[in-house]
Amino acid sequence: MNPETANAICDELASWLAAQSEIAWSTKLPARVPDLVPLPENLPPVLVQALGSRGIKALYSHQKKAYELARAGRDLVVVTPTASGKTLCYNLPVLQTLLEEPESRALYLFPTKALSQDQQSALNEVMLAGSIGLTINTYDGDTPADIRTKARTSGRIIISNPDMLHAGILPNHTKWVKFFSNLRYIVVDELHAYRGVFGSHVASVLRRLIRIAKFYGSSPIFIFSSATIANPRELAERYIEREVALVEENGAGSGEKVVFCVNPPLVDAVQGIRRSSSLEAESVMLWLLRKGVRTILFSRSRLQVELLASYLNQKLENPYNRDFGLVVKPYRSGLLPSERRAIEKGLREGNIHGVVSTNALELGIDIGGLDAAVITGYPGSIASFWQQAGRAGRTAGLSLAVYVASSAPLDQYFAAHPEYFLSRSAEQAHIDAYNPYIFTDHLKCAAFELPFAEGEAFSPDPSNVRAAQLTQEALEYLEEEGIVRHAAGRYFWSAEGYPGEKTSLRTATTENVVIVDVTQGRHDVIGEMDRPSAKELLFDKAVYIHLGTQYQVKSLDLEKRLCLVERSDVDYWTDSIVKRDIEVLSQDSTEPHGQLDLILGDILVRGQVEKYKKLRFNTNENVGYGEIWLPPEEMQTRSLMVALKPEGGAWRLLREIPPERADGILRSAADLVRQLAPARILCDIHDIGVASRVRDQFFKSPAMYFYDVYPGGTGIAEALHANLKEAMASAIERLAGCPCAGGCPSCIGVEIASAENKALALQLLRLLHGALES
Amino acid sequence: MPLVNLKDRLALIKSDRDKKASPAPRKRIVPEGWTEIAPLVWMREIDRPFVRAPAFFSPHLMRAMPFREDRRQNRGGTGSQCADIPPVPAERIVFFDLETTGLSGGSGTIAFLSTVARFEGSDLVLRQTFLGDYPGERDFLVLVTSQLEDADWVASYNGAAFDLPLLQTRCVLNRLAMPLVRHIDVLHDCRRFWRGLAASCSLSSMENLILKKERDEDIPGALVPGVWLDYVKSDVLREEQSALMTLVWRHNVQDVVSLAELFLLVESAYRSPESAVLRYSIDPAGLARRLLRMDREEEAKGILLMVRDKAEMFELTGDARTRALRHLASIAWKARDRELYVKTILAMDDASLFGCLAKAKLYEHFLKEELSALSWARKARDIAVAGGAGEGTRASASSLSALSLEAIDHRIARLERKIAKKDNPAAL
Incomplete structure (x- = not known):
């Protein structure tokens, strides 16, 4: 425009x-004048030409800064908003090095496959425009075998994702001798996507990467880039355990933006x-x-x-x-x-x-x-x-x-x-690079890749004493399990099979349901969907819309992971109703704290789709119901449970108010603890599941559950167990210090907002915290 | 792998245990027949009289290639590329097989047992090298690679995909140079020769089917990794552990002996194709295809003609015969040898769908006899309806579609039109 x-x-x-309608508010964000600086002087002519052909004759100041840091051999993290020419921050120094050193290599990591393909096409554009002639290969699960071989030996830039690095590249590093021996840069884009448990996994994968690169004699420079988060530098430093320079002044210009809230x-x-x-x-x-x-x-x-x-x-x-x-x-x-x-x-x-x-x-x-x-x-x-x-x-x-x-x-x-x-400022991102579960899983993978020396720290920083100690302990444990063999000062992988196969970096199951259009004898694959979502969206007779074409589900076969659909023209869409509940499976340890018990144990989190609604297009008018017969989606995981004892102060407080209100207060207290826990236990808020019940059927008294959303658990419940008191203290501090009158999203939330409820929630948290201190 | 559940693991990781001193590699008593060459590395030599050991081999006739990590670049390395290599004295070729801690590869899988065999006179002499524990790996590899380096050629069974890349990985990890050897993977020829005969071309099934051998005492290959891992982690060996390890040693020896025997057989097939086809149930089409790629067209034709004209001498499945004749027909077609082509098609099996269709095509397009063509097409249709479509056709989708009922009906209709037109040119 x-x-x-x-x-x-x-x-x-x-x-x-x-x-x-109603404009609640609107605001105008001012335009920013671009801060342009000339191209670096020693840029190779081909690169200058390639940039020129894309209309780039100068750099934004932050691009220049990133370029200079990278060329000086500094690790750095670039944080700038979308559309600020972020990719040039790393492409420029990388391409120049690759041009100057004919054997050198670079690795680009993106969180998803879609992104890496996009990146490859963007890079190829630069390449073609200036006929720079560096080989760039995407190496992921979709890469055909013959290209893989070429990529390993002659790819100058390899574009991949952490999952592929974990399961494909690192366990077979001897096929990548040339690549690892000459690895100069590692670019980790979209750093903010790696947080919580997933980020902790990625931290370990990067540790393994650094270890292998070191074996081949290279110590690559890291360039991270991230969308706006509150602590980019801290996050990047947690990954590689050395100083990382921060580039955050955005030199790109942008036009005015008007934001309406309607x-x-x-x-x-x-x-x-x-x-x-x-x-x-x-x-x-x-x-x-x-x-x-x-x-x-x-x-x-x-x-x-x-x-x-x-x-x-x-x-x-x-x-x-x-x-x-x-x-x-x-x-x-x-x-x-x-x-x-x-x-x-x-x-x-x-x-x-x-x-x-x-x-x-x-x-x-x-x-x-x-x-x-x-x-x-x-x-x-x-x-x-x-x-x-x-x-x-x-x-x-x-x-x-x-x-x-x-x-x-x-x-x-x-x-x-x-x-x-x-x-409101951007959220913080946390990882726990030493989560014992994740650390041990990746230690196994690392031992498979290369034997550990006695006293070696599984850490990017060889002098990290804590890491060395943890490594030693974990290796001794693995030795007792017969997974590694300790001999002549080294720990050798000593089991059959591939440890990487048993460790997935993400929660999402890879088992996708394939959706096949069988209208009039057709058999066309039109898409796929993960299993839990399939249960909610592809149940028998569900209306499924794909790129605007309407289908109805003929049958969903979860075992064969196949969903057959047929074109349809019914005038409604379907919405399933999911019922979730929690069942306590075991109580492994119970710690009495006066008026409450802290329990660690296994729970079953169950989600069951039972019914669906038929809603008319456009009007959303409800035109009927249907039953769904599908097995529930179940996850067994670890949970920290807080059970209130009858006649204790907290118990009495909740008893004295009407049940619905009591539910709301208990829930908001639990939610607040969940919100504040990530900073303590270094996870992402989405790694913690929470539930609370004033009339808990298992404990027969009010109870809160904090559980790990990863099947089997990754230590979140245990970590919270060790930090609950501190998390409660932060919750009290937040609630007591919140300037709002009667509840806001920063404290008890808005659903039960009232001055009275805010006071009750605070009182409840103080009682719980007091019990923990005793 | 025994995995305790997570809570126990956590407890274990967190528990304070006394730091153990680095254990010294334990001493094992070297069994009889073995010699300790280096710490933890043993060797032994086994002499096996071999009845049919020739003085020279012609590995250049076979599919050979230098081993590199990047095998694909060498694809198509046929015998003709090595044609100027003279026959090799029998003792310059070694037979090689590894036993490892896993079948899936990756840098955590190690090789702990190697057998390298070579002919010495009429004996096959096997040198077995055994790694008793991890720290001896480098010495083990130095020994094994020097044994390979010592020869001009290395023959293996599935070595291109498994043993050699694994050895390469181990060398990289121990910073040793992998010898560049000329390599023959006998599995590749076995696949060409006997794929139609056996459900799998594993060494053990070749042993049973082709060499007609039975192992009396053996351990299944899949159990081998576990035996060594268990052996290496045990402070004191129980009797059955030693017995199992002895079985593993034997297993490896037997593998290499069978490899040498198969190699002889395959090599002889390249030397005298006709008699090999007769003696060893080799798929004639498979061998002919290999010969053709080596520009040995006359020999290829020879064995195919033999299949065509002296069917009674072979015990061939209809499938293998059909494939051989198809191959011969295509050679004739390319050479524009009309007589050979017609004769070959006419020799095809009357009871097979493919044979009938080939004849229908021959009569329609080549001999221009629509009536005969029609009767063959109808016969093909009968066979297709009866459901006998598949045989003789390990074929591409396009040739399969030519065999579909629809295509046959189409052909019949066309033939009928042609006949009608010939009978009564004015009617159309």
């Missing part, structure tokens, strides 16, 4: 929004019921598209994404002008890679004008600049919100972000308190 039209459209949008109109003013935020977001997007504004709409679920894209296309349907020449596509996981590539390309090239996406497009996949982003509901973290908003306005000029608040209390709170929302 040119600036004048943009301003005009922005004003028009404001009045349109004000007329049809509250959907009241449908029932008496009961305070508002119009659905999805439908509201849809009409905002439709309005924008018709004004020629290229827009991305973020929605929370895959189902909503498909529904909204269909609705939009229906509304744009017009045979006389070929639908106004406008194309809208849904984008989500579960599409075929080729379909995703096509949409990304369409967005970059401008022949797709609108996209409805899950947070799948939040990561750095290059889709070019869009003009507006519509965000349906708070995406769960402030960093995500700004990432999504940043999808609009990559180029200079005015861009728009419309935050459509849902009726969820959190959204309503943000709608009412813009100052609170806008001043």
Whole structure:
């Protein structure tokens, strides 16, 4: 959009929004003037030429800074928002080194496969433009065998992901002699994606990588890049245990951005019921598209994404002008890679004008600049919100972000308190690189790769005494288990099989259900979906929408991991209802603390889809129910349980208020502990599951559960057990110090917000904390 | 692998145990027949009279290649590339096999037993090297690689995919140079020669089927890793552990002896293809294809013609015969040898779908006799309907589709039209 039209459209949008719904608040983020500096002087001419052919004649200041640090041999982390030319920060020094040293190699790691493919195409573009002629190979699960061989011997830049490094490259490092002997740079992009338990795994994988590189005589420089988080430098240093330079001043320019927070109109003013935020977001997007504004709409679920894209296309349907020449596509996981590539390309090239996406497009996949982003509901973290908003306005000029608040209390709170929302800073990211479970699993893999010497620290820092001690203890344990053999000063892997096979870096099961279209004798694979989601979305008779085409499920065979679907034209969609509960399996240790017991044990977390609703398209009118017969999704895991003893102070406090309120207070206390625990036990908030019941059926008294969301557990429950008192203390501090009058998202949440409840929650936490101290 | 559950593990990791001193490698009594060459590395020599040991081999006739990590670059390394290599004295070739701690490879799998055999006069002399514990690995590798380096050629069974890459990995990890050897993987020829005969081309199934040998006392290959891992971790050996290890040593010896025997057999097939086909149930098409790639066209044709004209001398499955004749027909076609082509097609099995269709095609397009073509096509249809489609066709999808009922019906209809048109040219 040119600036004048943009301003005009922005004003028009404001009045349109004000007329049809309610603008809770709006704000204008000022434009930033780019801080340009000349290209480095000693840049090889081919590189200068390649940059020139892409229109780059100068660098942003942060790119130059990153370049200089990397060239000086410093490890660094670059933190800048989307569209700030982040990739050049690492491509420039890496390419120059590769050009200067004909044998040198670099490794690029991305959190997902989709990203690495995108990166390869971006790099190839630079290459082709300047005919630099460096071989770049993507090496992941999809790489064909003949390319793998070539990549190992002659790939100068290998693009891969931590999972492939863990299971494919490191255990077979002797096939990569040339690569490891000449490894000069390791680029870890999207660092913020590696946090919590997943990040702890990745930390160990990087440790193994450093160890193998060292064996071949190389000590590569690390370049991390991250979206905005509160502690990028600390996080990067935890990974490689040495000083990392931080580059965070953004020298890229950007246009103004206007953010609107919109509250959907009241449908029932008496009961305070508002119009659905999805439908509201849809009409905002439709309005924008018709004004020629290229827009991305973020929605929370895959189902909503498909529904909204269909609705939009229906509304744009017009045979006389070929639908106004406008194309809208849904984008989500579960599409075929080729379909995703096509949409990304369409967005970059401008022949797709609108996209409805899950947070799948939040990561750095290059889709070019869009003009507006519509965000349906708070995406769960402030960093995500700004990432999504940043999808609009990559180029200079005015861009728009419309935050459509849902009726969820959190959204309503943000709608009412813009100052609170806008001043929130990005979340911290934590990893525990020495989580004993994860550490030991990777120690096994490392021993398989290379025997350990006595006294060796499984750490990037050879002088790390604590790591050396932990390594020694774990190796002795593995020796007792007969997994390693200790002889002549070394520990040798001494078991059959591949340890890496038994360790997965992610929770998500790799067992995907394949979706096959069998309409009229066809047999076309149209997509895939992970098993737990399949149970919720692909049950028999479910309506499944794929890229706007509507199907109905004929049969779901979980054993064969096959779902057969047929085209259908029923006028409703289906939404399953999931019931979750927790069952205590064992109590391994019970620690009495006066009025409460702290119990560590195994629990079963069960999710069962039992019923589904049929909802009419567009109106969401409920037109019927159906039963679902599928086995429950069960996970056995470790949990810390806090059970209140009858007649104790906390027990009495909860007894004296009505049950529903008591439930809310217990839950908000548990939630607050969960929110504050990650900083103590170095995990991500999403690694901890929480549940609470005032009338717990197992303990017959009020109880809280803090459990590990990884099947079998990764030590989260144990770590919290050791840190519960401190986590409670932080919760008390947060609650007592919260300046709000009667509850806010920072303390007890907004669902039970009232001054009285806030006081009760504080009282409860103090009682619990007091018991722990005794 | 025994894995206790997580809580026990945590308890174990956290428990304070006295730090153990680094254990000295334990001494084992060297069994009879073995000599300790280096700490933890033993060797022994076994002499085995071999009845049919020739003075020279012609490995250049076989599919040979220098071993590199990157095998694919050497794909297509046929005999013709090595054609100028003279016959090799029998003692310049060694037979090689490893026993390892795992079958899946990766840098944590190690080799602990190697047998390298060579002919000395009419004896096969086997040198077995055994690694008693991890710290001796470097010495073990130095010995094994020097034994390989000492020869001009190395023959193995599945060494291209397993033993040699594994040895390479071990060398890299111990910072030793891997010898660049000329390598013949006998498995590759066995696959070409006997794939149709056996469900698998594993060494043990070749032993049973081709060498007609039975092992009286043996240990299954899959159990071998466990035996050594158990042996190495035991402070005191129980009697059955020693007995099992003895079995592993024997197993390895037997593997190498069988490898040498198979090698002889395969090598002789390249030297005198006709008699080898007759004696060892070799798939004639498989051997002919290899010969053709070495520009030995006349010999290839010779064995195929033998299959065609002297069927009674062979015990061939219909499948193998069909494949041989198809191959011969395609040679004739490429050489534009009309007579050979027609005769070969006509010799094809009347009861096979493929044979009938080939004849239908021959009569229709080549001999222009539509009536005969029609009757063969109808016969093909009958066979197809009866469900006898598959045989003779380890074939591509496109040739399979030519065998589909639909395609046959199409052919019949076309033939009928042609006949009608010939009978009554005015009618159309």
